Amino acid sequence: MIAAIDIGGTKIAVGLVDDDGHVLSRAQCPTDPGRGYREALGRIEHMLRAMLTAADIRLTGIGIGSTGPVDPFTGEIGDVNFFPAWRGENPVRDLSRIFDVRVAMENDADAAALGEAGWGAGRDKKRLIYVTVGTGIGAGIILDGQLYRGVDGAHPELGHHVIDASGPLCDCGFRGCWESLAAGPAMVSWLKSEMPADYPHRDNLTAKRICELAQEGDDLARRAVDREAHYLGLGLANLVTMFAPDAIVLGGSVMKSAILFLEEVRRTICRCCRFVPYEKTELALASLGEDANLIGAARVWHHRFAAKGGTLA
Ligand SMILES: [Zn+2]
Numbered sequence: 330m331i332a333a334i335d336i337g338g339t340k341i342a343v344g345l346v347d348d349d350g351h352v353l354s355r356a357q358c359p360t361d362p363g364r365g366y367r368e369a370l371g372r373i374e375h376m377l378r379a380m381l382t383a384a385d386i387r388l389t390g391i392g393i394g395s396t397g398p399v400d401p402f403t404g405e406i407g408d409v410n411f412f413p414a415w416r417g418e419n420p421v422r423d424l425s426r427i428f429d430v431r432v433a434m435e436n437d438a439d440a441a442a443l444g445e446a447g448w449g450a451g452r453d454k455k456r457l458i459y460v461t462v463g464t465g466i467g468a469g470i471i472l473d474g475q476l477y478r479g480v481d482g483a484h485p486e487l488g489h490h491v492i493d494a495s496g497p498l499c500d501c502g503f504r505g506c507w508e509s510l511a512a513g514p515a516m517v518s519w520l521k522s523e524m525p526a527d528y529p530h531r532d533n534l535t536a537k538r539i540c541e542l543a544q545e546g547d548d549l550a551r552r553a554v555d556r557e558a559h560y561l562g563l564g565l566a567n568l569v570t571m572f573a574p575d576a577i578v579l580g581g582s583v584m585k586s587a588i589l590f591l592e593e594v595r596r597t598i599c600r601c602c603r604f605v606p607y608e609k610t611e612l613a614l615a616s617l618g619e620d621a622n623l624i625g626a627a628r629v630w631h632h633r634f635a636a637k638g639g640t641l642a
Contacts, residue, residue, distance in 0.1 A: 330386050332377055332428075333626035335437065336360065336395040336420070338411035338464075341369065343376045344620070345384060346392075346627035350448030352620045354380050362412035370420065374427055391424050391432040392630030394440025394622055401435050401482045410500070433633035436484040437622060439476055441615075442469025443632050444625030445578045450616040456574040459615070460487070461581035462561065466508040470572070476632065488512070492563050507567075511560035513537075513583045520553040540586035557583070558590040562597030565612070569598055573605040580615030587614055 333352075335342040337360060344355035356376045360369065381388060398407035404421025406412075425432040435443070442459035445451040451459060457471040466488030470477035479485050488508040489501040496505020497515075509515060513536030520539055524531065528549065530542055536557075542550035565577060579587060591612070598607050617624050 330384075330389055331627040331630045332380075332388055332391045333623040334373060334377075334391065334393045334420075334424075335440075335622040335626050336393065337437065337622075338396050341373060342623055343373060343380065344623040344627075345380055345386070346624060348631075350444070350617075350624050350627065352623050354384060355620070355623060356380060360411065362415065366406075366412075366415045366418040370423055373420075373424070377428070388428060388430050390430045390630045390634060391428060392440070392626045392628065392633075393420060393424075393432065393434035394437040394626035394629060395420075395434060397436040397438075397484055399434055399436055401433070401439075401478070401484075404432070404434055431630070431634055433629050435476065435629045435632075436467075436469070437625070438467030439469040439484055440625035440629045441467075441580060441617075441621050442471055442578075442625070443476060443628040444617055444621055445580070445615055446471040446474065447628045447631065448617065448624060449621070450578045450613040451576055454575040454611075456572065457576050457578065458487075458568055458572060458574050459578045459580065460565070460568070461615075462511065462579065462583040463513055463581035465512050466564070467581075468568075487564075487568065490564070490567060492560060492567075507560070507564040511557060511564055515560070516553050516557050516583075519556060520549060523552070524549060536583050537586070540583075540589055543589060554586075554589050555593070558593035559597070561590055562594040563601070565594055566598045566601040566607075569602045569607050569610050570605055573607075574610055576611040576613055578613050578615050580617075580621055584614065 342357040451457040468487035493505035499509040543554040
């Protein structure tokens with residue numbers, strides 16, 4: 330039994346995941362980074378101990394997926410936008426000491442990629458790219474069951490490759506990177522910049538709401554969806570051209586409305602990827618659902634330590 334911990338910008342989720350990737354129990358709390366790392370660690374310990382007592386089981390290990398950057402080898406938290414004051418803290422070392430088990434941590438997109446590759450829509454794919462589209466765009470690359478790592482274990486940032494150099498400025502330093510054009514907030518800011526003063530749906534606009542409005546026939550929301558599909562398709566077509574993968578698995582909150590985008594995405598790939606066998610790249614939707622992050626975090630442990638889950642890359 331693996332304890333899975335998903336550390337996000339807004340919430341921390343904890344769960345127990347069995348060796349087949351099933352979540353047996355779960356709990357969560359706000360990340361609340363302002364209260365400090367030690368306090369958050371205390372909450373994680375408290376949730377996990379309560380869960381272990383209730384389930385009356387022995388823990389094998391702990392897997393963590395965290396919003397990044399994090400160092401998968403040292404276990405240190407890097408310069409994370411959501412909790413800059415936690416830089417240099419080490420949940421791998423701390424939780425290993427507290428629970429006396431081996432602990433492994435990866436960037437959360439890599440964790441979700443490992444989950445889909447091990448127990449989800451990416452099973453048995455030799456060359457797999459997992460892409461999550463939500464408040465940002467994250468991706469993980471799995472080759473022959475192993476996580477692709479950059480220099481020093483760095484997580485490559487596929488969400489920040491440039492689609493339109495005259496596009497909006499992003500925190501990464503680029504203009505018009507994929508995330509700045511095709512993540513959920515990009516839909517909202519584009520629609521807000523286009524909406525007339527008397528637009529009836531001005532309040533509480535989110536990517537989800539825009540997708541609903543498009544399905545109800547709202548013209549401006551439809552254009553926002555078309556634009557989203559266009560940029561989503563360009564980024565995915567780039568990945569197909571650069572990696573020619575067996576499959577791309579799509580997850581994240583925006584992809585809950587995938588039905589609105591996929592046709593145009595496929596058209597774009599078909600139009601742009603002439604020099605690779607794009608028709609052989611399967612475009613699949615993530616299959617692990619709401620628990621995807623916890624399942625992915627558990628898979629991080631298997632990938633690192635279990636024979637079946639692969640070896641340390
Ligand atoms: Zn960027």
